[in-house]
Amino acid sequence: MASTIEWELYRAFLGVLREGSLSGAARALDVAQPTVGRHVAALEAALGLVLFTRSQTGLLPTEAAHALRAHAAAMESTAAALERTASGLRDGLEAAAGTVRISVSDVVGVEVMPAIVADLARRHPALKVELVLSNRVHDLLQREADIAVRMTAPRQEQLVARRVGTIELGLHAHPDYLARRGTPAMLADLDAHAVIGYDRPTPFVRQAAKALPGYARERFAVRTDSDVAQLALIRAGAGIGVCQVPLAARAPALVRVLPDAFTFRLDTWVTMHEDLRASPRCRVAFDALVDGLAGYLASAQALKGR
Structure with missing residues (x-):
C-alpha cells in the first residue's frame, strides 16, 4: 500500500x-x-x-x-478546521476574522440563532459563520465544528464549556385549538386530544416519556421527528405538543397546558475545543452565543414573573 x-x-x-x-x-x-x-x-x-x-x-x-x-x-473535518484557522490567520490574529463553524439543535438554530448571528455580523463584519443545524452531537475533538450548543454537560477534558442556564419544556397549544377542543385539566384528558409527538424514539424522547406517562408513539395524532415541524404544527393549531417555554411566548403566542403535570428541563452549554481559546474568531463567537442564549433564557424568566 x-x-x-x-x-x-x-x-x-x-x-x-x-x-x-x-x-x-x-x-x-x-x-x-x-x-x-x-x-x-x-x-x-x-x-x-x-x-x-x-x-x-x-x-x-x-x-x-x-x-x-x-x-x-474525520480527515475531512480536520481539513475544514485547518482551512477555517488559516482563513483567520490570513486576516490577522488580532481581528475577529475568518470562518467559525457552529453546531446547534434544529429548533435553536431556526428560532434563536438568527438574531445572535445577525448581531455578531454587525459587530464583526469580517467574520463568516457556518451554522450546522442538527440534533446530533458533533465531535468537537474531531473538529466537526468549532463551537457547539449542547443540552448535556461535556465530559471531555479538552473542551472549554460555559453553562448558560436551563431551558424549560412544557406542553403547549394554540389558543384556536383550545377554543375548539377545550383545555385539558389533567393528564388523562390528553386521551381526547390531538397530541403531536415523535415518530422514532431518541434518548431525549425516552427521558421525556418518564416525565410524561402516556407520551407514546401510538397515542400521537401527528408524528414527526423534526422539532421544527412539531413547533410549526403546534403554532398552526394542529394539536398539543412539547415546546420550549421561551419559544411559546413568541408570536403567535402559545398557551401552556398542564404546567404542574409536565415540565422538563435541559441544561444548556456552549462548548469549544481548548485549542481555540486564543482564536479571536472563536472567542467572539463563543461570547456572543453565551450572551445571546442567556438573553433568550432571561426573557422566559421575565415572562414567568409577570
Missing part, C-alpha cells in the same frame, strides 16, 4: 459515498466526472481494496468502504 495518499482521493471517495454515483459526486465537489473516477480508482489501487461495486442504481459501497467512512470523514 502506498505510504502517502493525497487527501483529494479520500475527498472523491466521500463524495461518491454520499451521492451514490460518480456524476453526483462530481456535481457536489464541482469537478469533472472523469476526475472523480480516476481518484476513486487511484485510492482503491493505493489501498489494495475494492471500495465500490456497480449496480443498476449506481455505485454500491463495499464493506471496506463502510469501514473507512468514519476515518475519511
